[in-house]
Amino acid sequence: MIEIDRQSCIKCGKCIRDCVVEVLKAGEGGYPSLPPELARYCLNCQHCLAVCPAGALSCHGVKAPDCAGIGELPDAGKMLNLLRQRRSIRHYRNEAVSPEIIDKLKSALAWTPTGCNYHRLFFRIISDRAEMDYFRSETSKMLQLLIRTGIMRLIYPNFRRYLDEIMSGKDVIYRGAPHMIIAAVPKSAPCREADPWIALSYLDLYMQSLGLGSCWCGFAVHAFKWNPRLRKELHLPSGYRIGGVLLFGWPDVTYARATAPEAFPAE
Ligand SMILES: Cc1cc2nc3c(=O)[nH]c(=O)nc-3n(C[C@H](O)[C@H](O)[C@H](O)COP(=O)(O)O)c2cc1C
Structure with missing residues (x-):
């Protein structure tokens, strides 16, 4: 289940573009949505959650504040x-x-x-x-x-x-x-x-x-x-x-x- 917080979503489409199984679609009002008939194909990979710049999306109950931030990598x-x-x-x-x-x-x-x-x-x-x-x-x-x-x-x-x-x-x-x-x-x-x-x-x-x-x-x-x-x-x-x-x-x-x-x- 993917949920969008419409207050914070900026409709950038990044989640739709990065969805590996292409189940996220631009829905009503241009907000991303997961049509119920495609929900079973969602891999729960959380790419949509990770890529969202506004932290507006939750994936199977996991929200942006539950994720680690982007830290420094070894060079x-x-x-x-x-x-x-x-x-x-x-x-x-x-x-x-x-x-x-x-x-x-x-x-x-x-x-x-x-x-x-x-x-x-x-x-x-x-x-x-x-x-x-x-x-x-x-x-x-x-x-x-x-x-x-x-x-x-x-x-x-x-x-x-x-x-x-x-x-x-x-x-x-x-x-x-x-x-x-x-x-x-x-x-x-x-x-x-x-x-x-x-x-x-x-x-x-x-x-x-x-x-x-x-x-x-x-x-x-x-x-x-x-x-x-x-x-x-x-x-x-x-x-x-x-x-x-x-x-x-x-x-x-x-x-x-x-x-x-x-x-x-x-x-
Ligand atoms: C799939 C796999 C299985 C391995 N099994 C053993 C093992 O049973 N016993 C052991 O001493 N080393 C085992 N090794 C370690 C290899 O022998 C070791 O990677 C190789 O000798 C190169 O040395 P290095 O890992 O120090 O670079 C295994 C390595 C791999 C990748």
Whole structure:
């Protein structure tokens, strides 16, 4: 539902122009309006709300004063430094991330884009070290069983070099991280492959700006896939599946320089 405050609307048409699904139309008296028969196509992306210079529009009950203002952005140089200096962190200090910082991370997640603005991701954050250690030891037990039965060699022939490490109890999956965040996505989401990893990538960059270290963990996604009992302990809403996992904590490594990766062909 889009509502217009006619007292403040200046009829500039910016909301109509920026409506991605073209459902906002110039209506009676030139004021923008959402015809009832088109209302179901509205993605609730809030572009109309964000673009309105007069703050005259509310989108599904959200008004201009509910939105953050336009703040300063990192300049291009700092942004490029962030992209270059972000590293996957595999050494963590034995120190929990405070609930205040975890709250900051949780609130930042709301701004992740999702395909068709589906916006129904679900995040499970493992903030308790003991709980993380439980996932660590249960995963290790499962992997050791898969190795002993020979199944591991069959399903993941390329992981042969990790087998001895797993058998010796090394945490090759969670890398000693004190925390992880699991992004789950409805099985019916239009962009279910992309949405969770995009959300975690956004969060990853934000984490770096807070001084945290993080590491995407495709291995954990596989580990949960092979262990339905462990997956159940995440208490995901019904109809959801795990889309991505990000490890995080305070880093116990500093880098003296950025890397020099080979450029991708980009023609
Ligand atoms: C989708 C995805 C899954 C990944 N899974 C793992 C993983 O399971 N374990 C791990 O240690 N690193 C994982 N990584 C991190 C990559 O190995 C890492 O990005 C790459 O080595 C480059 O290093 P950098 O991130 O420090 O630039 C993953 C990265 C991506 C993008």
